[in-house]
Every structure is written in C-alpha cells, then in structure tokens.
Amino acid sequence: MELRHLKYFIAVAEELHFGRAAERLHMAQPPLSQQIKNLEDELGVLLLARTKRKVELTPAGRLFLDEARLTLIQAERAQRIAVEADHGVRGHLRIGFVTSACYSILPGLIRRFRKENPLIDLELMEMTPSRQIAAMEEGSIDAGILRPPVGPSCLRVKTMLEEPMVAALPVDHRKADQKSINLKTLAGDAFILFPRHHGPGIFDVVMKACHEAGFTPSVSYSPNEMQTILAYVAAGMGVSLVPQSLSGFHQHSIVYQSLRGSRVRVELALISRRSEENPILDLFSALGSEVGMEYASQFQKTLTQ
Numbered sequence: 318m319e320l321r322h323l324k325y326f327i328a329v330a331e332e333l334h335f336g337r338a339a340e341r342l343h344m345a346q347p348p349l350s351q352q353i354k355n356l357e358d359e360l361g362v363l364l365l366a367r368t369k370r371k372v373e374l375t376p377a378g379r380l381f382l383d384e385a386r387l388t389l390i391q392a393e394r395a396q397r398i399a400v401e402a403d404h405g406v407r408g409h410l411r412i413g414f415v416t417s418a419c420y421s422i423l424p425g426l427i428r429r430f431r432k433e434n435p436l437i438d439l440e441l442m443e444m445t446p447s448r449q450i451a452a453m454e455e456g457s458i459d460a461g462i463l464r465p466p467v468g469p470s471c472l473r474v475k476t477m478l479e480e481p482m483v484a485a486l487p488v489d490h491r492k493a494d495q496k497s498i499n500l501k502t503l504a505g506d507a508f509i510l511f512p513r514h515h516g517p518g519i520f521d522v523v524m525k526a527c528h529e530a531g532f533t534p535s536v537s538y539s540p541n542e543m544q545t546i547l548a549y550v551a552a553g554m555g556v557s558l559v560p561q562s563l564s565g566f567h568q569h570s571i572v573y574q575s576l577r578g579s580r581v582r583v584e585l586a587l588i589s590r591r592s593e594e595n596p597i598l599d600l601f602s603a604l605g606s607e608v609g610m611e612y613a614s615q616f617q618k619t620l621t622q
Contacts, residue, residue, distance in 0.1 A: 320392055322356045323385040325349060326364065330382045333372045407436040408597045413444040413452055414462040415516070417543050418585055421562035422478050423462065426608045430601055437597055445515055453590060460598055461588045462605075464518025471591055475602055478585040478609035481561045482522060484574045485546075487553040497577040500530040507537035507555035509546050519583055523558045526581040547571065562612070585609070 328338040329349070339346040357364050364378035374382065398407055414423055427439065442458065449461035453472060467474050484498050492498055504527075513520040527534045537555050540546050544566070546557050551570035560583050564573035587605055589598055 318356065318359055320389065322352060323389055325352045326356060327382065327385055327389070329353060329365065329372065330374055330378065333374075335372065403596065409438045409440065410460070410595075410597050410601060411440045411442070411458045412460050412462065412601075413442045413449040413458045415446060415449075415464060416443060417464070417516075417519075417560060417563070418462045420543075420566075421480065421560065421585060422605070422608045422612050425612075426601075426605055429608065430604055433604070434597075434600060437600075446517060447514065449588065453588060459589065459593075459595060460601065463586060463588065464516065465584050465586050466517060466521065467586070467588055472588045473591045475587045475589075475606070476584050476609075477587055477605040478612055479582050480585070480613065482526070482558045482576065482581040482583055483561050483564055484576060485550045485557045485559050485564075486572045486574065487550055487556070488570050488572055489553065490556065490572065492574075493572040495574060498574045499577045500526060500579050500581075501532065503534075503556055504530070504532035506535075508534040509538045509540065509549045509555040509557045510534070510536050511543075511546070512539040512541070515541050519558075519560070522581060522583045526558065526576075526579060530579065 325338075325342065328341050329335060332338040332341065335346050335350055335353075339349045342349065353365065360381075362377045362381070363375050364381055366373045366375050366378075427441070430437075431439065442452075444452065444458075444461070446461075446463040446467075449458065449463050450467065450469060450472070452458040453461060454469070462477070465474060465476075484500070484503065486493050486498075492502060508523075508527075510523055511520050523534070538546075538549055540549065543559065543563060546559065547563065547566050549555060550557050551567040558576075558581065559573075561573075587602055589595070589602070
C-alpha cells in the first residue's frame with residue numbers, strides 16, 4: 318500500500334462517484350477503478366459497495382476513510398518537518414556553556430534565537446571548558462560556548478565576543494580611589510584566580526598580562542566559580558582580573574578599574590565539530606556573532622565615557 322492509494326480512495330469516498338473522483342485526481346476512470354480494486358484485494362476487505370446507480374462506503378470503508386485521512390495528514394506533517402529541519406527552521410540544538418557566558422551575551426543570544434526560531438528547541442547545559450570538549454567528542458552536545466584556547470583540531474572555533482579584562486579590587490584597597498590602574502601596581506597583592514584546568518582561557522590571559530607587567534601573581538585562592546572569585550574580592554581576601562561584563566556584581570564592595578597601559582582582553586567563542594554540517598547551528602552561530610558585536614560596541618562606549 319502506498320500513499321497514492323490512500324489519496325485515490327479518499328477522493329472516491331468523498332465524491333462517491335468514480336468519474337468525478339477521476340476528474341479531481343486528473344486521471345482516467347478505468348485506472349482509478351483498478352487501483353481501488355487492487356487496494357481492496359491487498360486489504361482483503363470491501364471498502365466500496367458499487368451498483369450501476371451509486372457508490373457507497375461499506376462499514377469497513379467508513380472506518381478506513383478516517384484512518385486514511387489521518388495517515389495522509391501525518392505523512393504531510395512528516396514531510397514538512399523534514400524540509401523545515403533541512404532548512405534550519407525546525408529541530409533541536411544542544412549547547413554547552415561556561416558560567417561566565419551568562420553575564421555577557423548568552424541571555425540576549427538565547428532570548429533572540431528563541432524569538433526568531435520558535436520551532437527550534439534549545440537544550441542548554443552548564444559545563445566547564447574541558448567537559449564541553451569531551452561532550453563534543455562524545456557527540457552529546459552540538460556546540461559549546463567557552464573561552465579559548467581549545468585543543469582538539471577536529472573542533473571549529475568561532476569568536477563571538479572579545480571583551481576587556483578589568484581589575485576587581487576590594488572597596489578599601491589602597492588604589493580603590495582611581496578610575497584606572499597600572500597592572501604592575503598589583504604585583505604585591507594576593508590574586509584570586511580560576512585553577513587552570515577549570516578556566517584555562519581566563520587563567521592564561523591573566524598570567525600573560527601579569528608577566529608582561531613584570532611579575533608573577535601570587536595566587537592565594539582558586540575558586541571554581543566566577544561568583545565565588547568576586548565574593549572573595551568583596552570580602553577583602555585579594556584582587557582579581559575579570560571580564561568587564563561582570564563589573565555589575567558587588568558594586569558596593571568591589572571597585573572595577575580599567576587597566577592603564579595594557580590591552581588585556583578575553584574571548585568568548587563557539588565551538589563545533591568541523592566534520593558536521595548543521596543549518597540550525599549555522600543560524601545560532603550567525604546570531605551569536607551579531608549579538609557579540611552589539612556587546613562589543615557597548616564595551617567600547619563604556620571605556621570612552
């Protein structure tokens with residue numbers, strides 16, 4: 318049995334006339350009659366009672382008509398879904414992300430993507446960079462949002478946002494009254510910083526900046542979460558360098574200062590498998606770049622104020 322046989326039967330059942338049904342289907346009557354007979358033979362059931370004067374549905378035919386209509390509706394829906402998925406209009410996308418992305422582009426990116434693509438389901442999973450890379454290799458996520466570097470060459474890396482790092486100082490720090498600070502003046506302070514295995518992107522940027530300023534930072538505490546780092550700074554336990562997008566936290570107990578004489582920036586990137594083509598991911602990636610540019614523009618305005 319093929320879908321066309323169901324279409325033929327529905328036309329005859331609705332018209333109750335082989336001639337009109339044949340016209341509706343743009344075919345000759347004899348082949349239509351033969352197709353209906355073949356369908357009945359395949360089912361082993363009489364669907365239509367035929368006389369010289371009229372055509373009527375049998376009890377089995379009436380029940381079969383309902384099911385045939387539902388089958389065609391479902392088949393058309395399946396075809397539409399397949400086409401929409403191929404064009405990136407419908408589907409499912411699994412995204413891993415680092416916590417710090419929540420404080421910059423992620424909320425706006427997700428909000429806009431869902432609004433512009435209501436038929437695409439997003440599954441979001443908070444993950445460390447190392448866990449994202451493992452999940453990409455396992456195939457349990459489609460993409461990840463993290464801070465480079467990224468090791469495996471099988472992964473495609475696309476920068477969505479590059480933002481400045483700022484110094485985070487306790488409100489009672491000796492340099493708290495300044496709007497900007499030279500990084501080397503913090504050489505004697507205790508630093509609060511991610512352990513490298515947890516956040517290699519930020520860790521490497523901070524260490525490089527300090528080395529270029531002429532010192533190796535003394536890391537006294539290594540929390541795993543950015544919120545904890547900021548809480549430690551707020552408690553006066555040390556200083557840190559953080560992405561500017563976090564400078565709204567603990568404003569009564571932390572002073573955020575731009576770095577004078579240093580261009581210290583950190584990236585937020587989208588990773589995906591090089592071997593995989595995914596039109597939905599392409600949409601997400603393009604929107605991510607657009608939202609990232611908007612955030613970068615906001616950072617620039619803040620720095621020039």
